[in-house]
Amino acid sequence: MESIDTYIKNRKHPENTTYKTEKLRDILSVTRGCLIYQEQVMQVFRELAGYSYGRADVVRRAMSKKKHAVMEQERKTFIAGAQERGIEASVANSIFDDMSSFASYAFNKSHAAAYSLVAYRTAYLKCHHPCEFMAALLTSVLDQTAKVCGYIGECERLKIKVEKPNVNNSFAGFRAKDGKILFGLLAIKNLGRTLIKTIVEEREENGEYTSFYSFCKRIYGNGFNRRAVESLIFAGALDCFSLNRRQMLMMLPSIIEELDAQRSSQLGGQMNFFNLLGEEEQQGPEVPNVDDLPQEERLLREKEVVGFYVSGHPMAQYAELAEKTGCTKLFDLSDGNSYSDNDKVKILGIITSVKKKMTKKNEEMAFLTVEDMTGSTEVLLFPRTVAENRALIQPSNIVSISGRLSLREDRDPSVVCEQLSPCPSGAEEVTAQPKKKTVHGLFLRVESEHCGEKKRADNLLSIFEGRTPVRYYYCDTQKYSAGNTATEINEPLIQELKRILGEKNVVIQ
Structure with missing residues (x-):
């Protein structure tokens, strides 16, 4: 790196190029008096100190790996050999210092030529085809979250929009389309290649997915599992269905149960009324009337399954x-x-x-x-x-x-x-003024802390461990509980709580 300025100056003014000894002229004249290639280091050892090809390569490797003990031993040998060929000890010592500091960062000629070609081609592609170049770059580091995050930041600098994951347009890897980059589904955790292949092929053969239920039904049985669908929900890949993420999470167990039952019926050769309906007529379970996950939890879940924030960023x-x-x-x-x-x-x-x-x-x-x-x-x-x-x-x-x-x-x-x-x-x-903080969670109203309904609710909640806070409101004291309990919101849980406590005593906020 220190030789860059010297090289540029000598290239502009070759008459100013100097050599510590004239014996370096034939070796360094092609690179303006600067050591650039490993082959030059080896040539200096051979011609100035009488080293053999094999020994010169051994010393080069010792320098590149910073083996100081070996290098200091070779310094004495190099200076002695150079003196025998009419080079002063101080000059030989200075040349050895130059080679020592340089060899750690030197390339051989073939390596340098290959890097130069790759650097030129990638610079050309980034300049003239930035969207396609960045999409390919993102796909190449799908398993390295830090690099994906950094390259998405570079896309923002280049004013290239990276779309959110979407089962109706995303592919396995990142792809360029209409000046934007479509998010690669392989960047989402818990999704196997088999499931992603099913999602893409089914979409291309039979058209876009029209509803959450339709999506689950069409990909059911080909790598389909609850954890994978939850990851798609948390990543925002199913936001295209006009349902919020909490609604889909609550509907998922019932959908899986229904699809499992349909499959069992088909395997047993049975037929029911629902098998006779077309796909568009089958609506799936009723959509619960609940608010979406709070923004903080949405971002947290995105980071868990993608490795970074998708729909926003706290910073x-x-x-x-x-x-x-x-x-x-x-x-x-x-x-x-x-x-x-x-x-x-x-x-x-x-x-x-x-x-x-x-x-x-x-x-x-x-x-x-x-x-x-x-x-x-x-x-x-x-x-x-x-x-x-x-x-x-x-x-x-x-x-x-x-x-x-x-x-x-x-x-x-x-x-x-x-x-x-x-x-x-x-x-x-x-920055905008922060909004007044809203407490989110599952709110349950009961008569008192020790009533029978609360004990039954506690037993039910213990089955569904999760991250949504649960807060009780006690009618006798008119106070809320501390919120030390957490659960996983789903439709069967909510329906059973409403049966135990009453419709108006169960609220999701």
Whole structure:
């Protein structure tokens, strides 16, 4: 990297090219006096110090792997050999230093030529066919969530819209269409290739899916399972059916039960009235009248099944603030070009996880995962920083972090925190005022904390473990419970609760 400026200057003004010894002229004249190829390193060893081809290659490999003990031993041999050929020891030592610092990053000629060709072709494609290029790039890293997230961020910079997953237009991989990119279903967790193939082939043969029930019925039996359909719901791939996600989650068990029963009847050679109806006449179970999942849960579920947020991002409203305050985009930390080890960085992001660890001195340190719209990174907090910011070190908090970048060959980039603070003042100037917080969950009204109806409801709720908070309202005290219970909302559960407690005493918000 240090030779780039020298090479450019010498290319513009070849008369200024200099050599530490004239014996380097024939070796380096084709590259303007700079070491560029590994073959040149080997040639320097052979012609200036009398090395054999085999030994020159051994030294080259030692340099590339930074084997300092081997290199220092070879330094003495190189200087001695160079002196025998009329080169001063100081000059030989300087040449060896140049080769040592260069060899770790050098390519052989064939490798360099191949990289140059690939770089030119990819730059051409990105310039002239950006949509198709980014779609192919996204498909190539489907199993690497961080890179998918970063490339989607690059699409936003290029003003290329990446559509949400949709069973009526998505394919297995990402695809370019009409200046947009269709989301690849393989990026959604818990979907097997067999099911995705069924979804695409059935759509192409018999047209788009018209309803949630129709979708389940048409792909039933070919990789179809409850977990996969739930992942499609959480990813937003079934939002095209004019139902909210909670409604589909509540309808799914009944649909599966009905389809299982139909299959059993068919296998047994039985026929019923519903088998005689056309598909469009079969409407499936009744649609429950419930509100959608709260926005926070929608985003959380999207991240669980896709690896990143699809319908929005908690950091979207802070993007302008991050740019105004000079914050680093997290994707840039890992691109290998923008930053070096120990560089100072400033980031603005949301804490998505916190891991704490005790030191040998019995002090608490923490490892945070912090995310912005382009990617995520690990942030290390030493005990003093943890002690000063305990209330701030919580998942879902938006924080500003100043620190130093840690780059290691065998690890992903991380940041060593030097200063941690809440979202900087001024956010209100570029973000909308937050709405009044609404408490979401399943609300059940009972006579008292110890009544029989509550005990029966508790037993029922224990069967359906989930993440939706349950809050009781006690009529005798006119107070709500703490909300320590959580359940999974579904239609059979709601119907049974309404039977036990009464229609008006069960509310989903």
